Amino acid sequence: METIYNSSKSALKRNKRPTANPKMLVLLVTAILLAIPLNYGFSSMAVILFVVYSLLTAKKEDFTINTSLMLPVALFLLMAVSLTWSIDFKSTLKALSKEISLFIIPIVFCFNRLWQKQLNDILRFFSLGMFCYGIFYFARAALAYFSTGDSSVFFYHSLVTDDVNAIYASAFFSVAFFYYLSRPQKKLFDYIGAAFIFFLLFLLSSKNILLIDILLIIVYFLFFSGVSKKAKWGSVIAFCLFIAAMGYNSKIRARIAEEFAVQETPSESNPVPVDKVTIHDAWNKETFTQNDYFSGTALRVYQIRIFTEMLQEDPIFFTGYGLNASYVKVNEKGLEHNIYKGTEDEPGYHTYNFHNQYVEVFADLGVFGVLIVILMMFFNIKNGISNKDFVHIAFAIVMIALFLTESFLWRQRGVIFFTVLYCLFNKGLYSNAMEKEKK
Numbered sequence: 001m002e003t004i005y006n007s008s009k010s011a012l013k014r015n016k017r018p019t020a021n022p023k024m025l026v027l028l029v030t031a032i033l034l035a036i037p038l039n040y041g042f043s044s045m046a047v048i049l050f051v052v053y054s055l056l057t058a059k060k061e062d063f064t065i066n067t068s069l070m071l072p073v074a075l076f077l078l079m080a081v082s083l084t085w086s087i088d089f090k091s092t093l094k095a096l097s098k099e100i101s102l103f104i105i106p107i108v109f110c111f112n113r114l115w116q117k118q119l120n121d122i123l124r125f126f127s128l129g130m131f132c133y134g135i136f137y138f139a140r141a142a143l144a145y146f147s148t149g150d151s152s153v154f155f156y157h158s159l160v161t162d163d164v165n166a167i168y169a170s171a172f173f174s175v176a177f178f179y180y181l182s183r184p185q186k187k188l189f190d191y192i193g194a195a196f197i198f199f200l201l202f203l204l205s206s207k208n209i210l211l212i213d214i215l216l217i218i219v220y221f222l223f224f225s226g227v228s229k230k231a232k233w234g235s236v237i238a239f240c241l242f243i244a245a246m247g248y249n250s251k252i253r254a255r256i257a258e259e260f261a262v263q264e265t266p267s268e269s270n271p272v273p274v275d276k277v278t279i280h281d282a283w284n285k286e287t288f289t290q291n292d293y294f295s296g297t298a299l300r301v302y303q304i305r306i307f308t309e310m311l312q313e314d315p316i317f318f319t320g321y322g323l324n325a326s327y328v329k330v331n332e333k334g335l336e337h338n339i340y341k342g343t344e345d346e347p348g349y350h351t352y353n354f355h356n357q358y359v360e361v362f363a364d365l366g367v368f369g370v371l372i373v374i375l376m377m378f379f380n381i382k383n384g385i386s387n388k389d390f391v392h393i394a395f396a397i398v399m400i401a402l403f404l405t406e407s408f409l410w411r412q413r414g415v416i417f418f419t420v421l422y423c424l425f426n427k428g429l430y431s432n433a434m435e436k437e438k439k
Contacts (some may be wrong), residue, residue, distance in 0.1 A: 012086055020057035024110060028053060033122070035131040036413050039173065043416050049099060051108050058111040068379040068426035069106040073373045076102035076367050080325040086322025087329075095324035098412050101419045109423040116429045122272050123391060127176035131193050134173065134200045156205045170206040171402055173197050174213055177422065178394040181220060200328045206294075212401045216327055216394050224390045233286070244331055294339070294349055300405060303354045306333040319364040324410070327353065329363075336399055353410060359404035360410055373403070376422065383426050392425040406413050 016239055028050040034039040035042035065088075079092075079099055086092040137159050144153040152158055160169040180186075180194035276293045277285070282302040282419060294302060310316060310329055334350020336339075342348025363371040377400050384392035399408070399418060408414035 011267065020059070022064075022115065022118055024053065025114075026118050029122050029420065029424070030125040030129070030417065036417050037133060037160070037169065042359070043412070044433045045104040047105065047416065050363075051104055054108045054111050062113045063111055064428060065110055066428060067091070068107060068376075068383065069423055071376045071379065072102040072106045072370055075087065075361075075365075075369065075376075076100070078369055078372065082322040082365055084324075085319050086325045088325035089231060091327065092323045092325055095410075099323070099409070101412075101416050102409070104385055105416075106423050109427050112427075113424065114215065114424070114427050114429055118426055119429060122424065123179045127179040130176035132174055132196060138200070138203075148378075154203055156203075159200075159203055166204040167209065167402070167406055168202045168408075168411070168417075169207045170201055171398060171408075172417065173200055173204070174209060174398050175395055176203065177213070178216065178220075178391050181217065182390040182394075184226075208401055208405045208417070209398060212398055216397060220390060241334060267314055270287075271409045272343075272428065285337075286355045288340075288341055289338070292340065296405075299349060299352070299354050301331075302339070302349075303352070304356065304359055306330065306337070307354060307359050309333065316363065316366060318366045319360065320364045321378070323364050326360070326363040330354070355377065355406055357407050357409055360407040366370065373409075375405070379402070380422060380426060389425070395421055395425060 028046065032043060032046040032050060035046045076099055079096060079102075081368055083089065083092050083096075138154075141153045141159055145151060148352040156166045160166055175217070177194055177197040180190045180197065185188045198213075201213060204210075237334065265428070275289070275291055276295060277288065277298045279298055281299050281303050282294065310326075313322075314329075330353065331350045334348065339349045354363060357369055358373060361373050377396070380399065381393065381396040384396045406414070409418060
């Protein structure tokens, strides 16, 4: 790290080096977060600008290290070391470029002094940006509906595209929602922003995140809102009634019912009956048929099951297969159990990763990798509770839950979003009072 600082310092003569501007830091970090739903190139460029600016304006006296920020760095270094034992060297090497944010972003944050006001400004601009994204997504869906008459354009991946992914978008919108919800002195726009984004979360229909968000809302009203006891319980009851009413929407009910259906009735468009795999079958059935359909929950149960089989068959407890190298074994297991192989237009189940960050990192990097991830989750929630910052607490809990159903850090959008917010929330902040004294 000292080498990084010295190289950046020598790039310009001291009297020509730019001075760090707090507003510029807010602009660059917000740009990274708001570029995430766009093409990958935009977020990569924003990260590069943030790194270059931070190193050019770095001062030795601002450099600080804390354990929380070093954990993502340690995870990346373990990923890099896994090249030495990876069963798929090319895949591991290729994946490292995607995961570089785990290394670069925390180190760059170590060179930046971060004030409480800057964090508040970043969250404010990010939430406003997500509100604008929501307007755009909803308007685009409305135009598609008027053209086709198909109401499915308002729901799930169709609302935000498969590339952005409804589950990932739900995580982004959740942070913005809890920012508006927890504002101490709310203005009219804060209520509008919270209501509209929560409506979008329902349309996105990510069952896991929606359930966690609902529980967090109840926790907020009961313990963080600061209103009277009578008002707290009145708000909770009214909110629960609202949730029940929203649950009557046919598309949302269909998403929930999909998890419990056992067989799809034949129709003219689909004359062959499709057997829906139960959770019990996903864990126990030895061989499936090409007509067996896995719901999201059943597929994740199956994936945990094949991971336990891998642990028994291969010596991967301490090392894993190597970063991104477990795909080979997942595919082999898919062939062994005869799960749906897919077609040219539709991928089979064996092409999916584990869809569980804890299992994914264990399979790829071994027990030490999963311990690092668990420590990151621990420090994240611990620091949020210590700081009594509800947005931080909500982010920490959403990530803990999301990691149970998604390999979030194994995707560029996920790793950048998590790493930036993790560093923002867990870096030691300077208070506004200290800032006034400094001036």
